[in-house]
Amino acid sequence: MTVYQKKEVLLQASNIQLQYGDAPILRDINFCIKNIVRPGMLQGQVVSLIGRSGIGKTQMLKILAGLQQPSAGSITLFGNRPAQAGDMGVIFQNYYLFYWRTIYQSLLLAARQNPLLKGKEKETVEQYLSNFGLLSVKHYYPGQLSGGQQQRVSIMQQLLKGASFLLLDEPFSGLDVCVLDKVIELLLQVSLSDELKTLIIVSHDIQHAVAISDTVYILGTENGQQGATIKKEIDLIERDLAWHSDIQRQPAFSDTIEEIKHLL
Ligand SMILES: Nc1ncnc2c1ncn2[C@@H]1O[C@H](COP(=O)(O)OP(=O)(O)OP(=O)(O)O)[C@@H](O)[C@H]1O
Ligand SMILES: [Mg+2]
Structure with a gap:
């Protein structure tokens, strides 16, 4: 125990x-x-x-x-x-993303709201994009992504803000099974990031x-x-x-x- x-x-x-x-x-x-x-x-x-x-x-x-x-x-x-x-950071059932910004721009904006990421916003965003399997679509707009991809962006956005x-x-x-495991692992990691x-x-x-x-x-x-x-x-x-x-x-x-x- x-x-x-x-x-x-x-x-x-x-x-x-x-x-x-x-x-x-x-x-x-x-x-x-x-x-x-x-x-x-x-x-x-x-x-x-x-x-x-x-x-x-x-x-x-x-x-x-x-x-x-x-x-x-x-x-x-x-x-x-x-x-x-x-x-509180909220990740809704319907993912509200800024449709006029690329996902990279949206994520960077979120990272810049987090004082703990000061000076390493860009590398952190790249790391998250890689973990969530979205590096290749980082310059897409939300309208060009699938529902599951939008959800991951929405999760990343709130994680980066750091509430x-x-x-x-x-x-x-x-989420498909492979991504599901990754998201679960990442959420657990996030839960361990701060007391x-x-x-x-x-x-x-x-x-x-x-x-x-x-x-x-x-x-x-x-x-x-x-x-x-x-x-x-x-x-x-x-x-x-x-x-x-x-x-x-x-x-x-x-x-x-x-x-x-x-x-x-
Ligand atoms: N603005 C509203 N006016 C009246 N009833 C509402 C309103 N918004 C939600 N409800 C009712 O509140 C109840 C709970 O809705 P809620 O969206 O919280 O369900 P949920 O448990 O999240 O369901 P799901 O798993 O399908 O997402 C539903 O019966 C819904 O009809
Ligand atoms: Mg619901």
Whole structure:
């Protein structure tokens, strides 16, 4: 068992409610992401919110990003500071890219917003383009790329900006298996780049979400009530399903996947 501690609160969602007219979409959502600390290791956090299509994942992500006002409740960061738009890098389901800039120009612009990359913006962008298999199309405009390629540019753009919190909406969809493995590896690397770096993934892809996360929240409806809430928190570290490479081959992995399927 890996030695670790959960320390100070990085993000707290308190009693979030979201209603459109009479229709409750989200209710009583409470969760807390703490800084995970491991001796001798830079360790970020990777949290997934898993739920069926239409359950309210994207709405929850927009609330976290400060882009959607909840009907009630609050998101606070680092103790008690209210979260604001701009605190988090967001990678949406539909990738919003500047269609009038080449992807290289867009990525360089993102890198220049990150003080940690000062003086090495260009080489970092080249490195990312190479890792994501997009070097040969770097002078293309987004309109000349496939959906999966646009998604990778969108992910890279937010990674380069360097925000502590990264929100990813369905990051595994639209990727072929080879690229998928690379993206997962890169996201894990990013999560390890900084103690406070926290990835929050919303997805209906149970397998990949579990494979990459330390904690999973299941979003669903309960007891015939309207509106989705967190039905269960699964601590994957406790199950020894975090931070090693052969997680998907562990028997506990398939058990967890089955358990989640039944909860959805
Ligand atoms: N502006 C709106 N007005 C009314 N209802 C809305 C609005 N936006 C979203 N909804 C409703 O909120 C619910 C949740 O939508 P959301 O996009 O969060 O689902 P999701 O879990 O992300 O689904 P998917 O996996 O398909 O992306 C849906 O029932 C949707 O119809
Ligand atoms: Mg969605």
